[in-house]
Amino acid sequence: MQVKAPRGTYDILPQDSVKWQYIEKIMRDSAESFGFREIRTPLFEHSELFQRGVGQGTDIVSKEMYSFNDRSRRSLTLRPEGTAPCARALIEHGIYSGVMPVKWYYLGPMFRYDRPQTGRYRQFHQFGVEAFGSNSPYLDAEIIILLVEILRRLGLDDYELHLNSLGCSVCRDDYRQKLLQHISPFKEQLCQDCQQRYMQNPLRVLDCKMETCHQAIRGYPIFYDHLCPYCQEHYSRVQAALQANGVSYIHDNNLVRGLDYYSNTAFEIHLPGIGAQSAVGGGGRYDGLVKELGGPDIPGIGFALGMERLLLALDMLGKREFSKPSLDVFVVVMNDAYEMQGLQLVSELRRRGIRADKDYGGRSGKAQMKYAGKTAARFVVMVGEEEVEKHFWTLRDMQSKEQRQLGQEELIDSIRSVIETK
Ligand code: AMP
Numbered sequence: 001m002q003v004k005a006p007r008g009t010y011d012i013l014p015q016d017s018v019k020w021q022y023i024e025k026i027m028r029d030s031a032e033s034f035g036f037r038e039i040r041t042p043l044f045e046h047s048e049l050f051q052r053g054v055g056q057g058t059d060i061v062s063k064e065m066y067s068f069n070d071r072s073r074r075s076l077t078l079r080p081e082g083t084a085p086c087a088r089a090l091i092e093h094g095i096y097s098g099v100m101p102v103k104w105y106y107l108g109p110m111f112r113y114d115r116p117q118t119g120r121y122r123q124f125h126q127f128g129v130e131a132f133g134s135n136s137p138y139l140d141a142e143i144i145i146l147l148v149e150i151l152r153r154l155g156l157d158d159y160e161l162h163l164n165s166l167g168c169s170v171c172r173d174d175y176r177q178k179l180l181q182h183i184s185p186f187k188e189q190l191c192q193d194c195q196q197r198y199m200q201n202p203l204r205v206l207d208c209k210m211e212t213c214h215q216a217i218r219g220y221p222i223f224y225d226h227l228c229p230y231c232q233e234h235y236s237r238v239q240a241a242l243q244a245n246g247v248s249y250i251h252d253n254n255l256v257r258g259l260d261y262y263s264n265t266a267f268e269i270h271l272p273g274i275g276a277q278s279a280v281g282g283g284g285r286y287d288g289l290v291k292e293l294g295g296p297d298i299p300g301i302g303f304a305l306g307m308e309r310l311l312l313a314l315d316m317l318g319k320r321e322f323s324k325p326s327l328d329v330f331v332v333v334m335n336d337a338y339e340m341q342g343l344q345l346v347s348e349l350r351r352r353g354i355r356a357d358k359d360y361g362g363r364s365g366k367a368q369m370k371y372a373g374k375t376a377a378r379f380v381v382m383v384g385e386e387e388v389e390k391h392f393w394t395l396r397d398m399q400s401k402e403q404r405q406l407g408q409e410e411l412i413d414s415i416r417s418v419i420e421t422k
Contacts (some may be wrong), residue, residue, distance in 0.1 A: 066179060105273045119275065156318065163255070280313065349412070393411050
């Protein structure tokens with residue numbers, strides 16, 4: 001047996017989980033302050049959901065999905081992203097017949113069979129939001145403002161926001177034809193991936209990372225110049241709303257995003273200081289998705305942020321120190337005979353909201369004091385013969401080294417008065 005987590009996965013050990021809790025709280029609080037509520041969908045779905053909802057021509061569906069047959073020979077897939085599951089839930093529960101827009105956020109693991117490297121894993125975590133049921137450009141702006149607000153609260157203000165419009169189904173089809181015509185004569189010069197995907201979705205060639213592909217198609221028609229009047233107006237309003245809210249952005253003609261279902265506003269956010277995998281999040285409008293999945297014609301917009309990349313950014317660029325979470329109290333039992341009293345005291349402290357622990361390793365009183373120091377507990381309470389017989393506890397403040405003998409209620413009050421002001 002291999003005693004090693006599978007390639008592309010990793011453990012989040014307690015010294016790191018403090019950081020996760022910190023960013024998760026900022027994300028939840030930010031989303032809730034914008035009126036979003038949490039949805040939790042299953043970790044696996046029917047494979048067809050992603051085939052239809054993400055698109056057969058995408059890298060995710062064509063080469064990155066963890067798909068398997070279960071014992072009833074149904075094809076299931078570990079979710080590679082969160083939008084299609086949200087759209088599925090919206091349809092399944094008939095939520096679209098209630099008040100619109102529906103504003104959801106989610107947080108959890110996603111799975112993609114990709115080549116692991118720094119900032120890229122096979123099991124990774126995303127925080128995402130989705131808003132269904134409104135095609136207002138001001139909602140697009142609100143979604144982007146939320147994304148920027150999360151980065152601001154994390155102290156990661158040095159971002160680059162790339163913005164583009166991918167048009168609607170009408171102007172996109174026209175543009176697609178023009179792009180196909182332009183690319184066709186040069187298709188032999190494209191990389192293997194682009195040669196395969198350009199027939200299905202020629203727009204994908206635009207965001208290929210290979211310089212040779214860009215050279216091959218130079219002079220290509222720009223989507224922005226071919227947007228229909230509705231899409232032009234939508235995009236102008238999004239830009240005006242971002243400007244009015246002080247959000248700076250870069251209009252990026254090459255930004256197309258990897259998923260087939262995007263339409264109109266598309267965006268990606270980068271933190272240039274964190275290395276090759278600088279994209280920390282992205283999203284856009286997906287007005288055709290709910291219909292594509294068998295629901296009514298309901299528009300939607302959302303984004304997903306990669307948690308690992310944000311943590312990397314916090315380590316590299318963040319201004320915040322993460323302190324080790326410590327216990328409030330370590331109870332030192334001076335003699336085996338008083339184990340029961342020690343356990344009762346620990347239980348009572350915990351019931352009263354104090355984080356407390358004791359030794360279970362049979363250590364001597366002296367060794368327990370040393371161990372208490374390592375746990376970084378603020379206080380030690382000693383339980384020995386004199387304490388038990390005379391009904392008091394000895395409280396030692398590990399910072400000031402001051403020691404006092406106190407009755408149980410006084411003890412609890414003293415501890416609380418310190419930990420509650422921390
Ligand atoms: P996407 O919707 O594919 O653009 O993903 C949104 C964000 O999730 C990206 O900007 C990354 O920050 C993050 N992400 C996507 N794939 C991975 C991966 N394999 N490992 C870690 N983070 C990822």
